[in-house]
Amino acid sequence: MKVKIANNAGFCFGVKRAMNMAWHELEERENGIYALGPLIHNKQAVSKYEDRGLKTVNELNDIPSNESVIIRSHGVGEDIYIQSKNKGINVIDTTCPFVKKIHSIAKEYSAKGYKIIVIGDKDHPEVIGINGWCNEDAIIIKTLDEIDQLNLDANEKYCLVSQTTINLDLYNSIVEKLSERLNDIVFKNTICSATKERQFSAKELSKEVDCMIVIGGKHSSNTQKLVNICRGIVPTFAVETKDELDINELKKFNIIGVTAGASTPDWIITEVINFIESI
Structure with missing residues (x-):
């Protein structure tokens, strides 16, 4: 069994930047910090940050005055900035450029x-x-x-x-x-370059393999688009972690391609690759 990895897989620039900024803030604070919505669409990665002190809320009203809030890479509407200022909430803005x-x-x-x-x-x-x-x-x-x-x-x-x-x-x-x-x-073509490259790489790799594994959160939009692209070419398995892989299914294939969404950490990709290579 041979494994091929897409040229562009895993954290994109915007997500990597947001995650680094958030981790820096957590290291600077003893009492943690709030995030407005899940930091990224990957519950395994978010869980690690929450263990470090990240407090995820869905409403600005859930954050006390004079606290700080992380605006995630997906961005928010203009009213959130206005409301934060009025409430005295400090904004750490990790919105993707x-x-x-x-x-x-x-x-x-x-x-x-x-x-x-x-x-x-x-x-x-x-x-x-x-x-x-x-x-x-x-x-x-x-x-x-x-x-x-x-x-x-x-x-x-x-x-x-x-x-x-x-x-x-x-x-x-x-x-x-x-x-x-x-x-x-x-x-205005506002599709980010990383998305175009990731989709192109996944499409090209799908033509060279017997099946594809797409790693990423079930709620990740860019991951699901990769799944649809690959499924149009070759049998495709969408998973969040290696635990969802079926050994008996994978044994049917000789060459397996792997790609991952923009919110998928390197350590999860590595675990999947190691699991396939151990079969």
């Missing part, structure tokens, strides 16, 4: 009178955050078919952005379809 760029675009074009269209999952924290920079008024679509259900005005101005982890093929298809329907639309 790629996501920050989308916030700036959404705010700028919304102020100019453009209607913002976001390609993404309306329930994903990144998309919720983006919507919070354009008056909670964005049109959010997840699939190409949803465009047909939109009441778009050809005489209005629109600006399109996307969740950083959206599949590039989906983005291009939506751009093509909206170009046919609208006269005045600005397209």
Whole structure:
């Protein structure tokens, strides 16, 4: 049995930066620190940080005044910064720079009178955050078919952005379809470079192996997109840790490919590889 690893797998720049910043803050404080929502979509990694003193909350109201809060890499809406300031809560902002760029675009074009269209999952924290920079008024679509259900005005101005982890093929298809329907639309490809590289690497590796293993959190958007890409080419197993792997299933394959989502720590990837190689 041979194992091949995708060229781009595991923590992306934004997640690595956020995790390093959060760990630094934990080391500086005896009483821990709050995080608004799970730091990343990987419960094993978050658990390690919580053991060190990270306190995860879902609402700003759960944080006492004069405390500090970590804004995770997914980012938040503008109102969170305003509310934090009003409550006297210090913000440690680990928002990914790629996501920050989308916030700036959404705010700028919304102020100019453009209607913002976001390609993404309306329930994903990144998309919720983006919507919070354009008056909670964005049109959010997840699939190409949803465009047909939109009441778009050809005489209005629109600006399109996307969740950083959206599949590039989906983005291009939506751009093509909206170009046919609208006269005045600005397209901003805000898929981050790390996402494009990770998806391309996973797709190429899938062509060289008998099966793929995609490691990452069940709630990780970028991980699930990797799963869908690989499944379109070769049998694919989606797991969070090595404990979910089935030895009898894996024995059917000679060459196994491995990739991982942007929120998957190196130590979990290493455990999976070691497990496969031990079969």
